[in-house]
Amino acid sequence: MWPSLPADEADALDWLAFDQAGVVTTAQATRLLTEGTVRGHVRSGRWRSICRGVLLTGNGRLTRDQQLWVAVLATGPGAVLAGATAAAEAGVRGLRPEPLHVLVPAHRRAGRTVLGRLPIDMPAVVVHRTSVLPAAHLQRARPPRTCTARALVDAAGWSRTVDQAQATLAAGCQQRRVTPDELSAVVEALPRARRRALIRQTVADISGGAEALSELDFVRLCRRHGLPAPGLQQRRADASGRIRWLDAYWREWGLHVEIDGAHHMDVRHWAADMKRQNDVWTSGDRILRFPAWLVRARPDEVADSVRRALIAAGWRRAT
Template sequence: MRIPGDDASRLEWLLFGQSEVLTWAQATDVLPPGRVRHLVASGRWHRVCRGILRAAPGGPYTREQHLWVAVLAAGDGAVLAGLAAARAGGLRGMWRHDAVDVLVPHQRRAVGPIRRLPPGLPAVRVRRARHLPATDRQVGRPARTSMARSLVDAAGWARTDDEAQAIVAAGCQQRRVTPAELGAVLDRLPRARRRHLIRQTLHDVAGGAEALSEIDLVRLCRRQGLPVPDGQERRRDADGRQRYLDAYWRRWRLHVEVDGAHHMDVRHWAADLRRQNRVWIEGDRILRFTAFDVRHRPSEVVAQLHAALTAVGWRPAPLGAVVAALATTTAPKARRAG
């Protein structure tokens, strides 16, 4: 829609601000009820669902109109939440998006899913929020939860733990939110779903692993008794731009790249080759794994990591030393003689 001019009416500004979606109450506040009924009956406006209108004759809905339908249909105090709110705030990702989640105040009567929406519109899932302070709200059109609250909610509502971790990691990797901001939301929500899992993911993100594949690599090293990488390493490429290495063991100058789907693109592939050549020129060793290998072929990844680290001087601690160290840390302290 074009920005209304200085002489625009209240209705024009309302439709511009809400992507041509409005409630019956809003429409009859600026137009006589008979005029609104005529616009709908003539097909110039379209009835979306009970109490919600679209100032258009029909056709596919835009993404913004999906969101406005969800918030307006949910009623007073409703705000976008979860993945819908995170995406409205700029989060990128290909997670399955079956419904638009909306939060309403807890004291309101439970609404449940909003039904009888036209074909092509995603379902609207209404949830009640017992605790939604002003700090967890974001100014936007339509209103939505803050990015940190959106990601915590989306992780809690995700279908699987892996999807929950991927959502949290993506928010941090894309610089949409910081681990500290997510941690502050968890502090305010002691009953948040997957609270421990989100905390654990934030701990790994704060250590330098931001993509889920890098987090999986760190945890794989811990489980298998391999030294944990120092985290992401900053380097400048041949053009002087700052780049980050996925995982780096500074002591042994070993660099590991975990390749996601974007590395299959020929443009990324050529850039990756140039970066890999530069790593070798500077004297470092480099290993490359796919994200699929890290998650589904861990034994092969561990074998190659073990071989590479051993080749540059790392030696695993003797089993006896490990057992003794564990015994020291777990044995009860001796009481003082009375």
């Protein structure tokens, strides 16, 4: 648990412990207490040694806040939470909570021996280095972390797969935690960012309206199969005058494609989906619906269906 707000008579150590969720470095502690007093707290069990140079001013299991502080303090001066860890702290949902990602200046060498001796209630810490970390990429937060846009760009670069990288960027925009323009500004400031080309293309697709990974897959599918690019998340009024958003829409040929995620299986969405589909049909447009998994697993089949629908509506591929 985060230490309670210190009383009026609290000393500097109490306030430091409050600010850092009860986690302090040995250097911080010995600036305020004698070395003997610090050793006595640890030997008596009142305090807990987490790893070399980092102490817990208590003796319980580490909370999530304390784990984050350990990751930053054990890594050394200039360290900040980064990647998926920083993005999750900024409120982006659906990201992996472990390992903890920390970013340090390129000239610093974090001690792997320290991070390799963490206790069982402390997740692994992955240290990344960067030569580009301007003040604009930092968030005023405790523990210190990168801003949401930088966190998502780094997380995409550090992701294990391309799909995971795109899903991370899409999640941040879909949840309204960051804008495509903010992501673009960060990417332009990082000429050596890993997966830079992919990130730029993904952000461009998101800017066009593809806010879900399935929609990004669909845009890429159209591009790869020589189909015209659809408008994404198009605003349109239905028969009752209510504003609807169409996943993908070719206005010139009156073709609408819906990419159905898992939420479309929910009975609460089912009736609304059918009504929207009926509104499209009665207006004279064509509509195709594909489950998100099919877009990824059988792109050729999906592309063939879309191509036939476009040709039936009058599209002719340029030769």
